[in-house]
Amino acid sequence: FVTAQACDLTETDADKTAKAAVETNITNNRPFVISNSRYRQVYHVSPPVGWMNDPNGFSFFKDKYHLFYQFYPYDTSTGNIHWAHVTSPDLVAWTQEPIALLPGDEQIFSGSAIEKDGTLVLMYTAHKTEKINDTFSLANETQYLAFSNDGVVFNKYKNNPVISFTPDNSRDFRDPKVWKHENYYYVVMGTQTANKLGKVLLYRSLDLGFWEYFNEIGQPQNVTSNTIGGYMWECPDFFELSGRFILLMSPQGMAEVGDRYHNQFQTGYIIGNFDYTTGKFTETASFQEIDYGHDFYATQTMEKDGKRYLIAWMGSWDGQFQERPDGWAGSMTIIRELTLVGDRILMKPVDAITNLRDGQANNITLEQNGVIDTLNKSGELIVTFDLTQNLSLKFQGASDTQSVVTLGWDSIAKKVSLDRNYNATTPTNVRQGEWNPINSTSLRIFLDSSSIEVFCGEGEVVFSSRVYPTGAWRVSNLAAQSVSVSVYNLKRSVAI
Ligand code: FRU
Structure with missing residues (x-):
């Protein structure tokens, strides 16, 4: 699949000019943000100007941790969404990098990153709006790739999309989280069934370019109503922790139950067993929230040296963002390290956070x-x-x-x-x-x-x-x- 022409890594002049225009806009608006610093975060990643939501592409490449995020530079609410980029030597100190991905006829929705043969490969959802008639449009979501050899300049794959269908042709089909196990790359994506239940789909590939549908690895069990399981599962993640498998995701539409599920949308996990030969995930502990705070959504994890790290958008789509008048909106959480004890994931602050004392x-x-x-x-x-x-x-x-x-x-x-x-x-x-x-x-x-x-x-x-x-x-x-x-x-x- 990887033809030299299709994954051409030379940035076009048009891309260079467009990215420079975003940087100029950021530079022009920074003085306002800096001089209105009352709520400006001291050690949490926030956008330099404008709007931030989900963490994306959380990875390690060329001796640094990389984190991308949903970014709209021109307003303090979401818009035609981009990917911004920060890097860190230790998951605590973060440096802003040049803008990574700009929208074209697609918005750059959430996704993930993986290294292949010395190239950092980003896989994300291209979100387009298809006009059906004068008053009605529908979402069209397919999965795209972008590449970088230096971890700074990213170029979109010329043969996008690499996945353009779900088995039931759902139009909600997003947030690819990719990983490698033995010979295969795997990706999970969130979707909505025709009867409006959230679910997670699993695909696999030998080369990141050609993907086959493999199985569904999660949907609400014994659910008769989408207010129990949610109508859409966003930002899925799937990984092994202490010999068991964790399906982590952000369901929309769950009704409150006692103390639980009081935010607009939730983030939590299901624990189970997984068989790589069949792609079958068998639930052993049902859904539970991973964080009980007011602002925690759209998590992403990565693994390094046997440790599993998590970051989330410390936000909510219905959040107040009282920093908006100051020219920016949104913050990430600090990085947490995950362990599993019994049927509960424990989250502790990344060890290096003590560097800040x-x-x-x-x-x-x-x-x-x-x-x-x-x-x-x-x-x-x-x-x-x-x-x-x-x-x-x-x-x-x-x-x-x-x-x-x-x-x-x-x-x-x-x-x-x-x-x-x-x-x-x-x-x-x-x-x-x-x-x-x-x-x-x-x-x-x-x-x-x-x-x-x-x-x-x-x-x-x-x-x-x-x-x-x-x-x-x-x-x-x-x-x-x-x-x-x-x-x-x-x-x-x-x-x-
Ligand atoms: C989650 C989400 C994702 C989507 C992105 C768009 O907050 O809705 O499903 O990819 O935000 O910004």
């Missing part, structure tokens, strides 16, 4: 009504407390009169909760979940200018949410018990 810990005992006011706009707290008593920690900006987010532990219900107040006029907005610590009973909390991530114990329960404090962080203990806290300020690791 600015000096030694300030170890304090926070009495009832005690306040931590030594933080700047980014910090890490390790909180140790007595789980037989309740906990309530209030987080606000130094100039706020009330909490922007409150972290609680209910010692009777055994639930951790994160209650977010966008502002005085919005009602409380709680996410919560049961926590049964398997070992550590500390809470590790990451604060940035406009986000909070809480890791309970070994990462049995995690919350990721965007929050908007005014000024530096200030934390107070509203509980009756005194708690021990190690406090670190964190250094900048992304461009402002």
